[in-house]
Amino acid sequence: MIALAVCTYRRPDYLERLLRAFAQLRLPLRDAVPEAAVFIIVDNDGNDPAVPDLVASYAAHLAGPVEYIIEREPGISAARNAAFGAARRLGADWLAMLDDDEWPPEHWLEALLAERDRSGASVVGGPVRPVFPEDRPKLSRLARFWSVEREYIYGKPFVFCTCNFLIGMAAVAFLGDQPFNPAFGITGGGDTVFFRQLFDAGVAMSWSEDAWISEEIPASRASVDWLRKRRYRMGNAAVRWERDAPVAGDIGSVLRTAAIILRLPVYPLFSREKSDLMLAWLLEFDKLRGRLAAQFGSVYSEYARGDAGAGMGVGIGAGKPCR
Numbered sequence: 001m002i003a004l005a006v007c008t009y010r011r012p013d014y015l016e017r018l019l020r021a022f023a024q025l026r027l028p029l030r031d032a033v034p035e036a037a038v039f040i041i042v043d044n045d046g047n048d049p050a051v052p053d054l055v056a057s058y059a060a061h062l063a064g065p066v067e068y069i070i071e072r073e074p075g076i077s078a079a080r081n082a083a084f085g086a087a088r089r090l091g092a093d094w095l096a097m098l099d100d101d102e103w104p105p106e107h108w109l110e111a112l113l114a115e116r117d118r119s120g121a122s123v124v125g126g127p128v129r130p131v132f133p134e135d136r137p138k139l140s141r142l143a144r145f146w147s148v149e150r151e152y153i154y155g156k157p158f159v160f161c162t163c164n165f166l167i168g169m170a171a172v173a174f175l176g177d178q179p180f181n182p183a184f185g186i187t188g189g190g191d192t193v194f195f196r197q198l199f200d201a202g203v204a205m206s207w208s209e210d211a212w213i214s215e216e217i218p219a220s221r222a223s224v225d226w227l228r229k230r231r232y233r234m235g236n237a238a239v240r241w242e243r244d245a246p247v248a249g250d251i252g253s254v255l256r257t258a259a260i261i262l263r264l265p266v267y268p269l270f271s272r273e274k275s276d277l278m279l280a281w282l283l284e285f286d287k288l289r290g291r292l293a294a295q296f297g298s299v300y301s302e303y304a305r306g307d308a309g310a311g312m313g314v315g316i317g318a319g320k321p322c323r
Contacts, residue, residue: 001035001036001037001038001090001091001092001093001094002027002035002036002037002038002092002093002094002095002096002109002113003037003038003039003040003083003086003087003090003092003094003095003096004022004025004037004038004039004040004095004096004097004109005039005040005041005042005083005084005086005087005095005096005097006018006040006041006042006083006097006098006099006100007042007044007076007079007080007082007083007097007099007100008041008042008043008044008045008051008100009043009044009045009079009100010045010048011100011101012048012050012051012054014100014101014216015041015051015054015055015100016054016058017103018098018100018102018103019054019055019058019062020058020103021103021104021105022039022058022062022104023058023061023062024106025063025104025106025108025109026106026107026109026110027063027109027110028109028110028113028114034063035113036064037063037064038064038065038066038067038087038090038092039062039064039065039066039067040066040067040069040083040086040087040090041055041066041067041068041069042069042071042079042080042082042083042086043068043069043070043071044071044072044074044075044076044078044079045070045072046070046071046072052068055068056068067086067090069082069083069086073185074185074186075182075185075186076180076184076185076186076188076190077178077180077181077182077183077184077185077190078182078185080097080162080179080180080190080191081177081178081179081180081182083095083097084169084172084179084180085177087169088169092169093168093169093170094113094116094166094167094168094169095166095167095169096109096112096165096166096167097162097163097164097165097167098163098164098213099162099163099215101215101216101218102128102163102164102213102214102215102216103213103214104213104214105212105213105214107210108126108211108212108213109211111126111208111210111211112124112126112165112166112208112211113166114208114210115206115207115208115210115211116166116206118206119204119206120204121157121204121205121206122167122168122170122171122198122203122204122205123159123165123166123167123168123171123195123198123203123204123205123206124159124165124166124167124205124206124207124208124211125148125150125157125159125160125161125164125165125166125205125206125207125208125211126164126165126207126208126209126210126211126212126213127147127148127149127150127164127209127211127212127213128147128148128163128164128212128213128214128215129143129147129212129213129214129215130143130146130147130214130215130217131214131215131216131217132217132222133217133218133219133222135219136219136222139217139222142276142279145227145279145283146215146217146221146227148161148163148164150207150209153199153247154249156199156205157205157206157207158195158199158205159195159205159207160191160192160195160196161191161192161195162191162194163213163215164211164212164213166211171198171203172198174201175194175197175198179194180193180194181193181194181244183240183244184237184240184241186301186302187233187236187237187240187299187300187301187302188233188234188237188302189233189234189237189238189240189241192237192238192241192245193240193241193244193245194245196241196245196246196247197245199247200245200246200247200248224279227283228282228283228286229286231283231284231286231287231290232286232287232289232290232293232300233290233300233302234287234290235286235287235288235289235290235291235294236290236291236293236294236298236299236300237290237294237300238253238287238290238291238294239253239257239290239291239294239295240294240299242256253291253294253295254295256291257288257291257292257295260284260287260288260291261288264281264284264285264288267280267281267284268280268281271284
């Protein structure tokens, strides 16, 4: 059985769009019968009664039962752990996950599973394509700075974020009941720690260009200023994930930071970016600033908020139905 999971936080309009896309999703056939599926919606808030009503309204239109879970512990790590816990409890063999501000085409799950079958990998990732506000058409030329694309570590495919991936539940069992480190719950970067642990353990990863999904880029994120803040946060979190989840062959966070400092003056010579070198250099500079702050103990908490509480689960009948 395949579980399809999404973590959501106070974005019911986005969640409804995703549920509509789930209703159109094609499930792959096995022996002429559609794969068994369950849909897991983790609400990392629980204070809006419209959200469970929304999920219930789509349950009858989906191709499998819906599990709606309220996880009141703040932070994306808690929400992701709740999703994985539900998948284990429901007996899922595989789990596919995306964020609530994204939506897949009809063939998305078929493409992920086809790459799984082709490669034999336990983790399969796919691209994320940004969709900008209509009044920001010029940003389309810079879409790659917002997108999620294929990555490698030491020449091997590396899936690094939970916004679009498929995983075999057996591959993550060694990480226990909380595969996502709570220490990264409000800072971001916990998904990269998760995947680095899998990579270092030898879990095979692959990539499907056909398994793309779309991501809403709201006006608040559709700017170079936001890109710079995100790159700073990524640099800040990178130091922590290099320390907490080292991969064989790593040189260590301090040496890596020093290497980035030395490379920065000649960064255009090494960058894969060819058409917007100045912007690429500026973002690399912001990443370095984030790394240096982390080296001196400063932690950037992008998702900090003041609420707290305990998680709970609620089942919602049968049918078909995070960063």
